[in-house]
Amino acid sequence: xxxxxxxxxxxxxxxxxxxxxxxxxxxxxxxxxxxxxxxxxxxxxxxxxxxxxxxxxxxxxxxxxxxxxxxxxxxxxxxxxxxxxxxxxxxxxxxxxxxxxxxxxxxxxxxxxxxxxxxxxxxxxxxxxxxxxxxxxxxxxxxxxxxxxxxxxxxxxxxx
Amino acid sequence: xxxxxxxxxxxxxxxxxxxxxxxxxxxxxxxxxxxxxxxxxxxxxxxxxxxxxxxxxxxxxxxxxxxxxxxxxxxxxxxxxxxxxxxxxx
Numbered sequence: 001x002x003x004x005x006x007x008x009x010x011x012x013x014x015x016x017x018x019x020x021x022x023x024x025x026x027x028x029x030x031x032x033x034x035x036x037x038x039x040x041x042x043x044x045x046x047x048x049x050x051x052x053x054x055x056x057x058x059x060x061x062x063x064x065x066x067x068x069x070x071x072x073x074x075x076x077x078x079x080x081x082x083x084x085x086x087x088x089x090x091x092x093x094x095x096x097x098x099x100x101x102x103x104x105x106x107x108x109x110x111x112x113x114x115x116x117x118x119x120x121x122x123x124x125x126x127x128x129x130x131x132x133x134x135x136x137x138x139x140x141x142x143x144x145x146x147x148x149x150x151x152x153x154x155x156x157x158x159x160x
Numbered sequence: 161x162x163x164x165x166x167x168x169x170x171x172x173x174x175x176x177x178x179x180x181x182x183x184x185x186x187x188x189x190x191x192x193x194x195x196x197x198x199x200x201x202x203x204x205x206x207x208x209x210x211x212x213x214x215x216x217x218x219x220x221x222x223x224x225x226x227x228x229x230x231x232x233x234x235x236x237x238x239x240x241x242x243x244x245x246x247x248x249x250x
Contacts, residue, residue, distance in 0.1 A: 052168030055215035058235040066172035093233040115175040
């Protein structure tokens with residue numbers, strides 16, 4: 001099972017953000033821009049962290065922003081945001097964070113299909129620093145082992 | 161043997177923890193049933209569990225339990241998961 005499609009507009013590289021809320025906001029904006037989610041999903045991802053704390057920081061430097069399925073999830077999607085300067089989420093071991101994955105799923109089951117693939121990619125400890133250092137969206141996508149979605153213009157990828 | 165992988169909303173991080181816990185158990189050659197759960201369902205899910213795997217952030221939300229609570233720092237680190245599971249179950 002492969003990861004969900006990752007269009008280049010779902011990737012934001014080298015952002016400057018003041019805090020974790022803005023970082024999660026960027027991951028939410030990327031999901032929305034790529035057509036995966038509608039308005040409201042970003043706030044729900046922030047709400048999960050407000051309610052349960054920084055447990056979404058699941059590895060050193062990496063946050064997996066997500067919320068429950070809901071009407072604001074149009075189709076399953078993944079987004080990737082890397083930060084120019086890392087921010088603290090408040091996690092006792094894994095702060096500071098410079099890579100944020102945004103995740104949107106329509107049902108719990110659907111999610112479990114590609115989570116194993118996500119684990120495969122991230123079980124390699126070198127992937128998080130490599131993503132943080134990636135110079136552009138196409139490099140991020142290739143590090144994750146994801147191919148361009150059908151119909152995406154190859155020249156777009158080269159020029160971005 | 162039952163193990164619960166716990167996260168806040170039960171879809172993102174708990175599923176990753178479940179997948180990697182199963183990989184660690186395979187390394188240890190231990191048979192166990194790993195269930196993903198969220199805070200809302202943990203009481204029921206963990207009622208007959210030996211071990212709860214979770215993030216330090218969520219420990220206060222678990223409340224009273226007879227299961228061993230194991231804090232995992234890096235959900236992708238199979239060495240950490242294997243070592244902590246081996247200590248808890250060995």
